[in-house]
Amino acid sequence: MNKAVIIVAAGRGVRAGGDVPKQWRIIQDRTVLSHTLERFASFDRIVVVLHPDDMHRAAELEGCTCVAGGVSRDASVRNGLEALATDAPDVVLIHDAARPLVSEAVITRVVDALSAHDGAAPAVAVTDALWVGKDGNVDGTQDRTNLFRAQTPQGFRFDKILDAHRNYSGAAADDVQVARAAGLDVLIVEGDEANIKITGPDDFARAERHLGAGMDIRTGNGYDVHAFTEGDHVWLCGVKVPHTKSLKGHSDADVGMHAVTDAIYGALGMGDIGQHFPPSDPQWKGAASHIFLEHACKLARDNGFTITHVDCTLICEAPKVGPHHAAMKSAMATIMGLSEDRVSVKATTSEKLGFTGREEGIASIATATLVKL
Numbered sequence: 001m002n003k004a005v006i007i008v009a010a011g012r013g014v015r016a017g018g019d020v021p022k023q024w025r026i027i028q029d030r031t032v033l034s035h036t037l038e039r040f041a042s043f044d045r046i047v048v049v050l051h052p053d054d055m056h057r058a059a060e061l062e063g064c065t066c067v068a069g070g071v072s073r074d075a076s077v078r079n080g081l082e083a084l085a086t087d088a089p090d091v092v093l094i095h096d097a098a099r100p101l102v103s104e105a106v107i108t109r110v111v112d113a114l115s116a117h118d119g120a121a122p123a124v125a126v127t128d129a130l131w132v133g134k135d136g137n138v139d140g141t142q143d144r145t146n147l148f149r150a151q152t153p154q155g156f157r158f159d160k161i162l163d164a165h166r167n168y169s170g171a172a173a174d175d176v177q178v179a180r181a182a183g184l185d186v187l188i189v190e191g192d193e194a195n196i197k198i199t200g201p202d203d204f205a206r207a208e209r210h211l212g213a214g215m216d217i218r219t220g221n222g223y224d225v226h227a228f229t230e231g232d233h234v235w236l237c238g239v240k241v242p243h244t245k246s247l248k249g250h251s252d253a254d255v256g257m258h259a260v261t262d263a264i265y266g267a268l269g270m271g272d273i274g275q276h277f278p279p280s281d282p283q284w285k286g287a288a289s290h291i292f293l294e295h296a297c298k299l300a301r302d303n304g305f306t307i308t309h310v311d312c313t314l315i316c317e318a319p320k321v322g323p324h325h326a327a328m329k330s331a332m333a334t335i336m337g338l339s340e341d342r343v344s345v346k347a348t349t350s351e352k353l354g355f356t357g358r359e360e361g362i363a364s365i366a367t368a369t370l371v372k373l
């Protein structure tokens with residue numbers, strides 16, 4: 001059986017957002033489209049339908065015939081079919097570029113079914129209850145018997161689907177709708193829950209997980225020192241601790257919070273406090289250190305990481321940290337948006353050795369653990 005595949009990639013991916021349409025976004029070091037094409041590597045003829053603005057990228061798609069798409073998905077499919085018409089294959093599969101996780105098993109089921117049917121398409125049965133909503137409330141329920149969620153690739157005898165598209169007018173959700181309008185029989189074959197269509201922003205992370213990115217677990221460390229100066233208190237891990245001296249620094253000199261902040265930047269591989277908040281910049285003079293820590297936490301979140309744990313050790317002979325330990329844990333947890341059991345603050349002396357032993361300053365080391373699922 002002579003088979004071809006049409007990959008429709010001419011949409012703009014408005015719902016997915018981002019700087020470039022979703023099929024051009026990079027996941028696992030390659031574009032979504034490249035992952036999708038890889039799934040059809042065994043096909044001799046591959047037509048990729050691109051948006052007219054993207055035709056210059058055709059050179060990236062080695063071995064594919066590229067044609068310009070239309071204003072709707074069905075118009076794009078039609079252009080793809082016409083590109084194959086002069087040397088018609090026996091069957092054609094039509095697949096969304098936005099479904100990079102389609103398995104070989106699903107593709108095979110569709111192809112195999114075409115020896116006995118005009119068309120075949122994968123789907124998964126609806127297993128959740130279905131509601132009818134009105135103004136944000138449940139207004140009714142919908143029987144889910146015989147309801148399926150349609151996927152692609154949708155496969156057809158080529159001459160029949162070409163005719164069907166040529167004679168179809170109006171919008172179509174998919175090619176099965178076009179085929180059925182022409183009276184073709186379409187077999188439902190078993191789909192795959194993993195065969196998601198990247199539609200919204202969260203779908204990229206889902207696709208990456210399926211593509212085997214696995215869990216990204218990072219550990220970062222931070223170290224900081226501040227010298228004592230005259231004063232009557234020190235800031236340690238977000239708590240004002242009365243003392244016979246203060247800590248010298250451009251900001252409030254919260255040495256513990258600085259070490260934790262640097263540990264988070266370290267885990268992200270994104271520099272350190274000095275880089276993000278240069279001491280040469282007067283706006284950070286006397287700044288409360290929670291600004292730095294909040295910035296590091298936001299950077300972690302923006303890059304898809306969850307901070308799962310931080311551990312901070314303060315190294316000093318005095319002041320005594322013990323009485324303030326609970327308040328420090330609580331302050332740090334609040335600033336980072338973590339539960340207290342994910343924050344550790346502890347202290348040690350250096351047995352009167354070195355600069356901390358001579359009470360010339362306070363040192364702090366910290367570790368942060370970040371996870372991206």
Ligand SMILES: Nc1ccn([C@@H]2O[C@H](COP(=O)(O)OP(=O)(O)OP(=O)(O)O)[C@@H](O)[C@H]2O)c(=O)n1
Binds near residue numbers: 076097
């Ligand atoms: N005029 C169009 C519209 C869509 N598609 C393709 O059809 C597939 C499924 O469509 P959808 O997920 O709706 O993609 P977009 O139209 O890009 O998304 P959005 O509606 O969010 O803009 C995608 O691979 C998309 O590139 C296409 O080739 N031509």
Ligand SMILES: C[C@](O)(CO)[C@H](O)COP(=O)(O)O
Binds near residue numbers: 096151152173174197
């Ligand atoms: C063709 C399709 O993928 C079947 O599920 C889907 O209908 C296309 O996506 P859209 O979001 O409806 O445009």
